Amino acid sequence: MPLLDIAGLRVAFGDHEVVHGVSLRIDAGECVAIVGESGSGKSVTARALLGMAGAGARTRSDRLQVLGRELGDASERIWRDVRGRRVGLILQDALVSLDPLRPIGREIDDPLRIHERMPPAARRARVLELLARVGMPDPEFAAGRRSGELSGGLRQRALIASALALDPPLVIADEPTTALDVSVQARILSLLGEIRKAGTGILLISHDLAVVSRLADRILVMRRGEVIEEGAADDVLGSPREPYTRALIAAVPTDRPRGTALAVARSAPVAIPESPPAVVPTGSDAPERPPLLRFDRVAKGFSVPGGRLLAVDDVSLELRPGETLGLVGESGSGKTTVARLALGLTDPDSGVVLLDGEAWSSRPERERRPMRRRIGAIYQDALSSFDPRWSVGRILADAASVGARGTGRPAPRVEDLLDQVGLVASVAGRRPLNLSGGQRQRVAIARALAAEPDVLICDEPVSALDVTIQAQILDLLDRLQRRRGLAMLFISHDLGVVRHMSDHVAVMRSGRIVESGGTEAVFAEPRHPYTAQLVADAPRLTP
Amino acid sequence: MSELELRQTTVEASAEHLEPRRRRMPRAGTVLAVAFVAFLAVATVAPSLVWTQDPNRIAAADAFESPSLAHWFGTDESGRDVYSRVIAGTATSLLIGVSATLIGLALGLVLGVLASFGGRALDFGVGRVIEVLFAFPGLLLALLVIVVAGPGPVTATIAVGLSTAPGYARIIRGQLVGIRSSHYVEAARVLGHSPGRILARHLLPNALVPLFVLATLGVGQAIVWAAALSYLGLGAQPPAAEWGAMLAAGRTYLATAPWLTVFPGLMIVGTTIATTMLGRALTRRGREGR
Missing domain, CATH: 3.40.50.300 (P-loop containing nucleotide triphosphate hydrolases)
Structure with missing residues (x-):
């Protein structure tokens, strides 16, 4: 006897049917x-199996049996x-x-x-x-x-x-x-x-x-x-x-080399793109360029009940133009504090952060402000980073005005900003609240780029997104970076994502960088046991 | 990257559901509230357009007539038309309500901004001042002001404004502290905007929007308080046709001529409800976006 046996399960909210006849059978073990x-209806399906599809839901089925007991119209x-x-x-x-x-x-x-x-x-x-x-x-x-x-x-x-x-x-x-x-x-x-x-x-x-x-x-x-x-x-x-299944498979970033597109255009005849990565400015010519962003033995602590917590402990990093530095670690490892230090939102207790060879962390805020447009940021929760009263158009125009002030060039037009992140111009009139998660993150990217920065700090930019949307956003970031020669600090807990995006990586644990170097070198032959553990745990397809 | 790729991304991104905007019909209650407030506005600006006779015309023969076609709200002890007096009192009552609320808001804003931006010591100081003000019942505080400055509609207004200020101050402080640490203010800092610009464009608008609803509620509340002061004989003085003063004057005849108190009372209630509903409707629209 199967544990669960359902056939033709349909769930509708009002006149709107969201699950159109799902059949499913599960045996012991x-x-x-x-x-x-x-939005595919998977969670609603699961809930319907417990008789809790939600308020106003109507559930119909040809068969809905749990342990051989018909529950189609159970009380x-x-x-x-x-x-x-x-x-x-x-x-x-x-x-x-x-x-x-x-x-x-x-x-x-x-x-x-x-x-x-x-x-x-x-x-x-x-x-x-x-x-x-x-x-x-x-x-x-x-x-x-x-x-x-x-x-x-x-x-x-x-x-x-x-x-x-x-x-x-x-x-x-x-x-x-x-x-x-x-x-x-x-x-x-x-x-x-x-x-x-x-x-x-x-x-x-x-x-x-x-x-x-x-x-x-x-x-x-x-x-x-x-x-x-x-x-x-x-x-x-x-x-x-199905092409859609292939797109889902293609969206998994683990073990996909840098520069490969993850998102499969749905309309196109589908083959998983295995195009070689475009030329990435790394290796031989990299050392000639001075780092845009440099952390020199930076430490930052916070007072906690019963003492002091060193969130960032003796961290040194270098980020060069056109290059992505991946920062990977668990939550609580100090990654976000590194981002805040880089953005000049918090000052180090010791050590310095340098922007383009000049003092950054040690400057008074008044002097730092005009330099701020050179570092842009993208956050995990895009929605909360937008003023809830502002439309997308106003958000972008506001950021573009900063870029215009700093560079002397005319401010980029909102339509162009939207276009480069793959959004239609009509999005300008809407509020972020009414956009999907992927669209919001695109707006966040457009805003970050509107000020024409040299460095982009991405703090968990895709961890709140579905893998397919994640794939689109990662592809977009990669393309924009190549086009603009941005230096990118890419922070994530997801090693697969970091590995796919980065030229160099730093592995962070308890505030310290435990291992760093070229991405493939670090992940192919991790020296630190923690890195090895991360590599082993990365979500990959294991067919 | 190729243009083709770009175009594909555009298609994908726009294929993510862009739901059509919904334009909702205004609710019936909102329409009623708008109509009522419009009527109040006319009564304030040009009362002679809507009253049926001179509100102060005395006609001893018509005293204590119950509501009828000739006198919609009846007449008072001197034969004055209650409806016309209610209309005549609109300007005074609304003026007191609105100015008292504005005074309260302005004072609250100053205190709130001081507390949230003035550093820890000032926050502490303002916080204690607000608590002391809170400890007095609002009306008692207003009475104190009147004792010092003498009775009258202007003093009553200031008194009511003062006594509502601590509530506003505390809310504004809380709002500002919350918004200051929000991600969008951080995003504005990262862009390099100055503190003044962040205050003007993000902090104040976002802090004041929720206050707007509260203020519409406050207008009603202030009218009630001012009416209470007038009722005690400390605000507008008879024969002024202020609603609270009318309530006070009519209370002697409550058993025999209830319309003397019921109709001014209804106006106070109606105004409070209408302004509140309008405030709610406006915030709802703001929240739903364009």
């Missing part, structure tokens, strides 16, 4: 993955019995999925208390056993922590533990690793692998084929509410039939 972009009471006991749910962001005011031990205890008649002592033992099973170090201690006191990875483990509390035969994991660092992601995925080995069926939802390829036995590719391709994981990844 099997992992089936649904892959697709945001809310029956659904409540199914949730937790028969089907566990793991969501993307444990921070919002766990009650911030309660210790995680209590959260994990909840399903036991609600569904099982167990004496408190037995429940307590079960909670600790679950925490141990998901690889939580020191379960006793962790059970008493609130979710906010744990790191992202530990939090996600706690959430998985609560989903597994009642030993459900089936677990639905909706983007379980999307918010996590690669190394944490690798650990969570192997944890899910162990659960599967123990006989639990897993429905894995993700936008990232690389994540899916590590775990899935079968893959369904969803687009616009329909399953457009399905099959054994090896077949789908190895010999995809």
Whole structure:
């Protein structure tokens, strides 16, 4: 008997149908993955399997069976019995999925208390056993922590533990690793692998084929509410039939050399472009050019309860014109502080930052201000970097005026700025709030370039985006850099992305640069064990 | 890069859903509120256009007539037409409400900007001053001002303005502190904009927009307070046709001639509701974008 057997599942909101007849079957010990972009209907499908498609949703199906029990028109009471006991749910962001005011031990205890008649002592033992099973170090201690006191990875483990509390035969994991660092992601995925080995069926939802390829036995590719391709994981990844699937595969940046396009134009006849990288100004002629941005033994600390935290510790970097320096590390490694130091938003405790050979960090703000347009920035969350009251046109015109003031050239026109990032001119009249994530990031890039900078600081510019959109943005950044000869400091936790984008890399851990050098040299033969670990954990397709 | 590539990106990017803009019909309530405020505006600028007779004309024979076709809101103890008096009082009441709110806002803005930009010591100082002002009930503070400066509509206005200032100051400070550390202000700094420009273009507009709704609420509140002061005989003095003063004068006859108090009261309530709804509608439009 299959754990899950659905046929012709349709979900509609009002008159708008978002899932058009999905069929799916999961057996014990099997992992089936649904892959697709945001808005493809994958999450709605997953939720419909728990009877929680959302307010105003109408769900119809020819067959909706969980453990052989038809649930097509089940009442809310029956659904409540199914949730937790028969089907566990793991969501993307444990921070919002766990009650911030309660210790995680209590959260994990909840399903036991609600569904099982167990004496408190037995429940307590079960909670600790679950925490141990998901690889939580020191379960006793962790059970008493609130979710906010744990790191992202530990939090996600706690959430998985609560989903597994009642030993459900089936677990639905909706983007379980999307918010996590690669190394944490690798650990969570192997944890899910162990659960599967123990006989639990897993429905894995993700936008990232690389994540899916590590775990899935079968893959369904969803687009616009329909399953457009399905099959054994090896077949789908190895010999995809649909152009869209190929685009998804092509979008994974890991192991794709610098200068290769990641996004596949959808209209074009599709072959994954394997064009050699364009000539990158590196190697022999690089040392002749003085660095545009230089960190010389920079240190920066912050006061924390109980002492001082060195966020950046004795960091030296050099960034030359036309070159990308990738900075990779986990969250909390000090990457963003490096970005803020480079942008002159915070001053170092010791050491200096030099811009084009001149003092930068040591200058008073009054003198620094006219130089600021030379360094542009792109942030992870583009939306919050725009004044909510301003239209795209006003945002760009404002930035362009800065460039005009600094260079003496006429300000670039808004239409041209939009055009170079691949947006139509009519976007100028809209507000960023009404744009998609990819469009917002394009506007952010256009703004950064409007002031005609020499250096571009990109702090996690794609980590909030789907892989396909990520691929487009990375391609765009790469092209613009080549055209303008920009120096780029590219910061990311995702080694695959950094490796694809950078000429040189620096690996950062706990505020220190543990390894640096030419990208391929560092990643092909990592000398530091931490770098080796990052390389091993990078999400790649493993068909 | 080739032009073809460029064009392809353009197609991809614009293929990401650009939903058509929706232009929503104004709600019925908003239309009513606009109509009411327009009526108030006419009554303020040219009351003689909308009143039915001289508001101060005394006709002893017509005293205490209940509402009728001849006297829509009835007549008072001297036979004056209540409707015409309500209209005549609009200018005074609105003037008091609006100026008191403006005084409160301006003072709040000064205090708020001082607190958020003046450094830690000033923030602390202003914070304590605001707390002390808060500790007094608003009306008590207003009474204090009147004791010092003597009763009258101008003093009443200033008094009400003063007593609303600490609320505004605290909100403005909170807004400014939040916005100052926002990413878009950081982005403006990175572009090299001066602090003055950032203050004028980002900080103040974003801090003041939410205050706008609050201020429309405040106008109603200020009218009520000014009416309360007039009711106590400390604001506008009879025979002035200010709404609060009318309420005060009519209270003696509450049991026998309720229309003397009901209609001025309704005007106060109506004005408060209408300005509030307008403020809400305006912010809604602002939020939805163009």
